[in-house]
Amino acid sequence: MGNEIILEVQNLKKYFSVKSGLFASTAGNMVKAVDDISFKVKKGETVGLVGETGSGKTTVGRTIIRLYDPTAGKIVFEGIDIAKLNEKEMKKVRRKLQMIFQDPYASLDPRLTVEEIVKEPMEIHNLYKPGERKQRAAEILCLLGLNVEHLTRFPHEFSGGQRQRIGLARALAVEPEFIVADEPVSALDVSIQAQIINTFEDLQEKFNLTYLFISHDLAMVKHISNSIIVMYLGRILEIAPSKEIYSKPLHPYTQALISAVPIPDPKVEKSRKRVILEGDITSNIKLPKGCRFRPRCKYAMDTCKEIEPILEEVEAGHSVACHLYKK
Amino acid sequence: MEPILNVKALRTEFFTYAGVVKAVRGVDFNVYPGEAVGIVGESGCGKTVTGLSIMRLITYPPGKIISGEINLDGTNLLKLPEPKMRKVRGAKISMIFQDPMTSLNPALTIGFQLSEMLMLHKNIRKEETKKRVIELLDMVRIQSPETVFNQYPHQLSGGMRQRAMIALALSCEPRIVIADEPTTSVDVTIQAQILNLLYDLKSRVNSSIILITHNLAVVAGLCSRIIVMYAGLIVEEGTDRQIFDNPKHPYTWGLLRAIPRIDEQEKERLSTIKGLPPDLMSPPKGCPFALRCSYAMKVCFEEIPPYFKLEEGHRVMCWLLDKRAPIVKRSG
Numbered sequence: 001m002g003n004e005i006i007l008e009v010q011n012l013k014k015y016f017s018v019k020s021g022l023f024a025s026t027a028g029n030m031v032k033a034v035d036d037i038s039f040k041v042k043k044g045e046t047v048g049l050v051g052e053t054g055s056g057k058t059t060v061g062r063t064i065i066r067l068y069d070p071t072a073g074k075i076v077f078e079g080i081d082i083a084k085l086n087e088k089e090m091k092k093v094r095r096k097l098q099m100i101f102q103d104p105y106a107s108l109d110p111r112l113t114v115e116e117i118v119k120e121p122m123e124i125h126n127l128y129k130p131g132e133r134k135q136r137a138a139e140i141l142c143l144l145g146l147n148v149e150h151l152t153r154f155p156h157e158f159s160g161g162q163r164q165r166i167g168l169a170r171a172l173a174v175e176p177e178f179i180v181a182d183e184p185v186s187a188l189d190v191s192i193q194a195q196i197i198n199t200f201e202d203l204q205e206k207f208n209l210t211y212l213f214i215s216h217d218l219a220m221v222k223h224i225s226n227s228i229i230v231m232y233l234g235r236i237l238e239i240a241p242s243k244e245i246y247s248k249p250l251h252p253y254t255q256a257l258i259s260a261v262p263i264p265d266p267k268v269e270k271s272r273k274r275v276i277l278e279g280d281i282t283s284n285i286k287l288p289k290g291c292r293f294r295p296r297c298k299y300a301m302d303t304c305k306e307i308e309p310i311l312e313e314v315e316a317g318h319s320v321a322c323h324l325y326k327k
Numbered sequence: 328m329e330p331i332l333n334v335k336a337l338r339t340e341f342f343t344y345a346g347v348v349k350a351v352r353g354v355d356f357n358v359y360p361g362e363a364v365g366i367v368g369e370s371g372c373g374k375t376v377t378g379l380s381i382m383r384l385i386t387y388p389p390g391k392i393i394s395g396e397i398n399l400d401g402t403n404l405l406k407l408p409e410p411k412m413r414k415v416r417g418a419k420i421s422m423i424f425q426d427p428m429t430s431l432n433p434a435l436t437i438g439f440q441l442s443e444m445l446m447l448h449k450n451i452r453k454e455e456t457k458k459r460v461i462e463l464l465d466m467v468r469i470q471s472p473e474t475v476f477n478q479y480p481h482q483l484s485g486g487m488r489q490r491a492m493i494a495l496a497l498s499c500e501p502r503i504v505i506a507d508e509p510t511t512s513v514d515v516t517i518q519a520q521i522l523n524l525l526y527d528l529k530s531r532v533n534s535s536i537i538l539i540t541h542n543l544a545v546v547a548g549l550c551s552r553i554i555v556m557y558a559g560l561i562v563e564e565g566t567d568r569q570i571f572d573n574p575k576h577p578y579t580w581g582l583l584r585a586i587p588r589i590d591e592q593e594k595e596r597l598s599t600i601k602g603l604p605p606d607l608m609s610p611p612k613g614c615p616f617a618l619r620c621s622y623a624m625k626v627c628f629e630e631i632p633p634y635f636k637l638e639e640g641h642r643v644m645c646w647l648l649d650k651r652a653p654i655v656k657r658s659g
Contacts, residue, residue, distance in 0.1 A: 052514040052515075052516055052517075053485070053514055159603060189369045189370050189541050190369075190541055190542055190543075190582065190585050190586055191369055191581060191582065191585045191599060191600045192369075193585070194584075194585040194586075194597035194598065194599040194600075195599040197587075197597055198596060198597055198599060201596070216514050216515060217515070218515065218589055219544075219586070219587045219588060219589040220587055222587070222589055223587035223591070223594065223597070246589050246590060256516065257515060257516065258589065259519070260515040260516045260518065260519035261515055261544075261589045262518075262519075262522070262542075262544040262545050262547060262548055263544060263547065263588060263589065263590055264543045264544040264547050264571070264583060264586050264588065265547055265571055265588075266547045266548070266567040266568060266571050267568075267571075267572075268547075268590070269544075269547040269548040270547075270548055272548075274519060274523065276519055276520060276523055277516045277519075277520075278468075278520075
């Protein structure tokens with residue numbers, strides 16, 4: 001693992017307009033799905049992105065690979081700001097920047113065979129000679145624990161775990177450097193989750209891949225990541241090395257998230273004190289003034305109502321956006 | 328103590344065009360008053376079908392309960408005619424389904440769906456039901472229950488819907504609540520709220536809970552007894568401590584090691600259970616887990632192992648516990 005920064009996101013914003021009714025104004029009502037976030041990813045490492053449903057984590061992933069056009073901000077990938085590239089220029093970058101989706105049932109075209117699915121990205125990017133592509137597809141499948149016979153089959157013939165491997169094969173077909181994995185194991189059984197996670201780790205070692213691993217499962221994110229970004233309502237609340245996220249969570253929201261994760265050990269689990277977060281994540285159309293987490297925070301002070309805290313580094317590699325840690 | 332629910336030699340099969348799927352292949356267990364029992368296992372091991380069989384919600388065709396007994400307070404539910412069963416369902420046993428979006432009626436308000444239950448089973452006058460329903464919504468910690476009373480399922484968030492489902496399941500204070508993966512489709516924070524809620528209700532209403540899940544971590548905090556199912560059979564059963572501290576079946580070992588722990592100090596590679604569960608249309612002759620088991624012996628492929636009883640309440644279906652078998656140590 002080097003110290004080379006492969007991806008730097010600067011002040012990224014992605015707003016969606018809420019239109020309800022035919023003549024609704026699009027100016028005022030905006031969902032601020034991602035609201036001014038910045039972070040860096042080093043080459044060869046895994047960064048975990050966690051948060052509840054509605055925190056904006058999927059939008060971050062999709063904006064980085066430009067499935068969405070950012071509202072503002074920079075996405076610097078290997079030294080080039082890709083936020084404003086046009087489709088043609090972006091195509092070149094996309095070869096290096098791939099995505100794996102959450103739902104292994106919806107993200108594979110049911111009318112294509114596995115061979116066609118895995119070959120398609122090679123055709124789009126004009127990689128390999130047409131005659132070599134099948135061989136290449138077979139190699140990737142074998143690498144992922146599938147075999148050559150699977151090439152002629154259709155997605156519905158596979159189990160969830162196998163489909164997620166096909167999705168991974170499709171992403172790997174173009175030899176990417178950076179993979180955005182959006183909840184890649186959430187839809188799978190625990191035993192299958194472990195298989196896929198191990199495959200992720202093996203591939204990273206083999207090809208020096210960089211991952212942005214998006215998930216709401218903190219235990220899994222902590223397991224696979226080098227550092228973890230905690231998001232809430234479009235903002236980053238904490239960035240921490242994954243070793244410190246359990247031993248030293250700083251933000252009250254991170255603390256609550258950690259305490260909500262069940263531990264598979266009745267001795268620990270039945271004696272643990274839980275911080276139960278009451279209520280649901282609030283809507284990000286009408287954001288509260290001041291800190292976004294204030295309505296659910298038990299440490300909320302007067303300043304929290306007025307001023308929104310900014311993300312500041314409190315220790316090497318550990319940043320938090322909370323007034324409790326202001327000097 | 329007498330068990331409140333006794334399931335005996337339950338077999339449920341599905342008659343499909345492709346063949347007969349033997350989903351539950353002879354399951355016995357008891358549930359005692361006020362206790363929480365966890366049923367764990369991978370997809371397709373028969374845990375949900377066991378739950379649905381207890382509720383008698385298996386529809387024919389294609390599904391059918393082939394044999395066995397389900398005794399609730401001494402009455403065999405499988406012998407009850409459907410009109411009588413309707414009086415039991417919801418009132419004495421109720422079920423919380425996995426997906427609250429598809430299991431609530433989208434065309435009826437939350438208030439209506441809850442009132443319906445109360446009027447059907449409790450003979451409460453219409454005027455009084457609203458008060459009771461609001462109490463129930465309040466009990467499951469839904470904020471502003473008066474508003475939610477008049478709302479439709481699509482107006483609620485996933486966590487709220489799941490709580491409304493729980494209110495529905497508990498409305499008649501049933502003796503047994505079957506919760507089928509109640510937290511699989513929600514966030515960890517909501518999962519913690521729901522597990523806490525179930526724990527509270529268990530102590531308050533003194534209902535028994537059967538919690539069905541694929542995640543052993545979820546049962547750790549709530550359940551005092553755990554049943555591990557595989558390929559339609561119970562392969563291990565024990566108290567929470569027996570299963571977590573001293574598991575004996577290689578499948579239970581595999582399940583336990585596959586989950587990353589948030590409190591792990593040093594990163595360890597996750598262990599996996601290689602392969603997939605067997606096809607239940609033609610289940611293997613011997614132990615169903617033998618093909619995936621690293622300790623499998625010759626006998627494992629020949630004959631299904633009997634239950635070996637260890638301590639009080641701990642039974643394991645595995646040939647490794649036979650006195651002629653080599654002693655293996657749990658790895659990891």
